[in-house]
Amino acid sequence: MPPRRSTVRVRVYPLGDTAVLAELGTRLDTALNTRAIALASALRKRRDVRQAVAGHASVTVQFDPDQITHEALAAAIRRLATKRPPMEEPGRLHRIPVVYDGPDLEAVAAELRLEPQQVIEIHGRPIYRAFLVGFVPGWAYLGPLPDELVLPRRPVPRTQVPAGSVAIAGHQTGIYPLNSPGGWHLIGRTSVKLFLPDSDPPSLFRAGDRVKFFAVRE
Amino acid sequence: MSEVFRVAEPGLFTTIQDIGRPSAIASGVPPGGAMDRFAHSAANLLVGNDRAAPSLECTLRGPRLVAVRACLIAIAGADLDVRVNGGPAPMWTGFNLSAGDELTFGRRRVGARAYVAIAGGVIGDRWLGSMSTNVMASRGGMRGRPLMSGDVLSAAEPFYLADAGSHLAEHLRPRYADHALHAIAGPHVKRLLPESRDALFGAEFSLSPDSNRMGYRLEGARLQAPGDELLSFGLIAGVVQLPSGGQPILLMADHQTAGGYPVVATVASASMPVAAQLAPGDDLRFVETSIETALQMRAAQRAALDSII
Numbered sequence: 342m343p344p345r346r347s348t349v350r351v352r353v354y355p356l357g358d359t360a361v362l363a364e365l366g367t368r369l370d371t372a373l374n375t376r377a378i379a380l381a382s383a384l385r386k387r388r389d390v391r392q393a394v395a396g397h398a399s400v401t402v403q404f405d406p407d408q409i410t411h412e413a414l415a416a417a418i419r420r421l422a423t424k425r426p427p428m429e430e431p432g433r434l435h436r437i438p439v440v441y442d443g444p445d446l447e448a449v450a451a452e453l454r455l456e457p458q459q460v461i462e463i464h465g466r467p468i469y470r471a472f473l474v475g476f477v478p479g480w481a482y483l484g485p486l487p488d489e490l491v492l493p494r495r496p497v498p499r500t501q502v503p504a505g506s507v508a509i510a511g512h513q514t515g516i517y518p519l520n521s522p523g524g525w526h527l528i529g530r531t532s533v534k535l536f537l538p539d540s541d542p543p544s545l546f547r548a549g550d551r552v553k554f555f556a557v558r559e
Numbered sequence: 560m561s562e563v564f565r566v567a568e569p570g571l572f573t574t575i576q577d578i579g580r581p582s583a584i585a586s587g588v589p590p591g592g593a594m595d596r597f598a599h600s601a602a603n604l605l606v607g608n609d610r611a612a613p614s615l616e617c618t619l620r621g622p623r624l625v626a627v628r629a630c631l632i633a634i635a636g637a638d639l640d641v642r643v644n645g646g647p648a649p650m651w652t653g654f655n656l657s658a659g660d661e662l663t664f665g666r667r668r669v670g671a672r673a674y675v676a677i678a679g680g681v682i683g684d685r686w687l688g689s690m691s692t693n694v695m696a697s698r699g700g701m702r703g704r705p706l707m708s709g710d711v712l713s714a715a716e717p718f719y720l721a722d723a724g725s726h727l728a729e730h731l732r733p734r735y736a737d738h739a740l741h742a743i744a745g746p747h748v749k750r751l752l753p754e755s756r757d758a759l760f761g762a763e764f765s766l767s768p769d770s771n772r773m774g775y776r777l778e779g780a781r782l783q784a785p786g787d788e789l790l791s792f793g794l795i796a797g798v799v800q801l802p803s804g805g806q807p808i809l810l811m812a813d814h815q816t817a818g819g820y821p822v823v824a825t826v827a828s829a830s831m832p833v834a835a836q837l838a839p840g841d842d843l844r845f846v847e848t849s850i851e852t853a854l855q856m857r858a859a860q861r862a863a864l865d866s867i868i
Contacts, residue, residue, distance in 0.1 A: 354746035357825030358853035360795050362746045369790060392581045394793035396817060401793030403581070406854055473791055475587040475817030478696060482791060511788075518587075519695075536587075538696050541687060544586035 351422045353415035359406055363418045366398040369485055369512050373398040374472045378548050379426035384418070395548055397472045397482065432471065432550035435533075437516070438557040439465075439507050443527035445495075449509070452492060460528060461556055463487050469514060471550040479518030479536030481546035486512050498524030505530045507554070514554075518544075529556075560682055563630050566710040570622035570664065575681055575700030576674075577613040579812065580689035584793065589813040591691040591699070594672055594772060594835035597733055597860055598636030602676035604867040605633035605653040607721025612680030613690040613700075615712075617673045619838060621664025622706060624675075626656040630714065631678040631723055637670025637735070637836055651727040670735045670836035679717040693813070731863035733832045738841060740830040741848035741856065745799065747821035750784035758782060759799075759823055760847040764807070768839045772813040775837065781805035784821045791819040797826040797834070799845070809834065829856035 352364045363380070366373045377395040384393035384400065389408035394401050404414055441461045450457040469483040476482075486509055494510045499522060502508070506517045508525035517523055518535035535545050546552065576599065579592025593599035593616055600610035615622075621639045633653045634641050641648040642663045643656065656662065664673070683690035683700040692700030701710055742760075751759060758780035767776040782805050794800070798810045800820040809826065811834070826834055827848055837843060 355743055355825070355850055356746065356795060356822070357743050357797050357827060358850050358857060359828050360825070362792060362822075364746070364792075367787075367790065392584065394584055394816070396792030397790035399790070399792040401795065403795060406857070411850055473817055474585060475793065476791065476815050478587045478589075480587050536696075538686075538698050542586040543583065543588060543687065543696075548585070 351419050353418055355411055356401065360401065360403045361411065361414060361418070362399055362401055363422070364399045365422060369397060369472070371470055371485075374470065375429050375549070376422065376426050379429070380418070380422050383421050387417070389414070394475070395473065429549065432547070434468070434551045434553065435546065437531050437533050437552060437554050439529040439531050439554045440559055441529040441556050443506065443508075443529045445526040446528045449492065449526050449528060453490065455489070460490065463489050464509070464514065464528065465554045465556060469552045471546045471548055471552060474544050474546055474548050477519060477521055479544045479546070481515060481535070481544075481550070481552075482513050483515055483552050484513040486514050492526060494524040495526060498522055502527065503530070505532060507531055560713050560715050562627050562711050563677055563714045564624040564712040565627055566622055566706050566708055566712065567625050567661070568623035569706040569708055569710070570617055571620040572618040573622045573706040574616050574692035574694075575613050575683035576616045576691045577689055578611045579691050580687045583687045584816040587816050588687065588696070589693065589773070589816060590796070591689065591693055592812050593674065594812050595636050595674065595832045597832040597864070598672070598674045600864050601651060601727050601867060602633045602635040602674040603680070604864060605635070605651065605725045605727065606631050606676050606678040607717060607719060608676055608678065608680050610864065612676065613683055614677075614681055615675040617664060617675065619667055619671055621673055623664075624662040624712075626658055626660045626662070627711070628658050630656050631721060632656060633676050633725070635674050635676075635727070637673045638668040639673045640665030640668055641673070651732060653721060653723050653725040655723045667838075671838040672835055677714040678721060679715040682713040682715055695813075725867055727863065727867055731866060733860075735833055735836045738833065738837065738843040739846045740834055740843055741827040741853060742799065742824040742830070742845040743827060743848055743850060743853060745822040745824045747784060747786075747789070748823050750786045750821050751823055752783045752785075755780070755782040755784065759807070760845050763842050763844050765842045766837055766839045770839050772811055774811050774814055775809040775834075777807045777809060777843075782807060782823070784823060786821070789819045789821065791817045794818050795825075797828070797831055798822050799824040799826070811835070827853035827856060829853060829860050
């Protein structure tokens, strides 16, 4: 069977006069994310593009309107997006030790009709993908989380979540790199540092990396 | 590089800023940089610097600085009643200071942020390719923090010695007192209920007290944009995002790099200098604008900066 060209429909929206948002899809999907990362990287090579950052299934592109119009850039994005993405190198694998004693572990288990030990076991089973690094320094949206653990966010976010908290919400999991407000369910904590201000890049995780959690006592 | 100013009083929030670190957004680090890029560029050009050179961003209540050597400086942006040795000092003009001269700021008249450029460029710590201060990470600029009393500021040696007297004519400066921000409809504008869309591009909003370099929370009409939760995507300064509470947030230089709230508008690049000059309590409104108009405004601003020789 010949390789399929592409079924990706790209929507390109203006983000003001010097940027666009190119949306490849609306689902949390590894293949879409791979395409978004490849598209961002192809766009960054263009001289008329100042910055291109992949989202879960999108690319935010800042460009120089003196060099290219919105329309011409949108056409270039559609052309690049229909190209088959190059075979992705497997991202670096990070093994993250977790003490599963988060303040929400019991409540999460109860709501999911599981034992806390089962929540821990299911959370540690997959190798997650870092879909997107961003929001705050060092934060990565990891997923997809197994269906058995899917819960909406907490109705009222906490005003202070300690750095290192391991959390879940929706089809995603993540680690709070800094003390910050947060609305995800806290199931554990890790001593691994996610934000590395004196390294370049200053984040342990990069988009496309793989992450495996394992339980430790302390 | 040589010492140029001693900080006698730091002012409310005075930081070293250049044009930021856009490539750090891939690690979730805010791009940062001067909030008002027009005033920052103008001040630099007026003293013969590259427009991207670091300057001092003085917020609402400026510092008291004592020159430790002769230097050429320029101040642009907000009118914070600048004085030299107690007498009025020019804005948007390159002028010389002698050793011992004292630069002070008084009452806020128009705007929120004044930029002090020094010939050669202010020197700060470089972090991820930029000298801009990032207070959250405690990196860049003056050891990652606002100025403190007793700090000593240094400047690089100028490539060439510009003359005092360069000036930007008043009609070429942004009209900071006019708080109408031109904005282009955003990717998720269709989610807005009709009355919310009318309110977005018509009603007055005011900056809440917890507005800062990260973003401005806008009080006023609550806007409704129902719909499915969005997957997070990359954000830029100027974006107006709408959290579920209905209170819009205008993202500024130290913004979060990604988010999943609907983006209902993006402020035109040429209106961002005016946005940068707003302070908590100020009113603003959004005027819907086409990309073409926004680009014409942008070109006019570019031409104004190019007029500075």
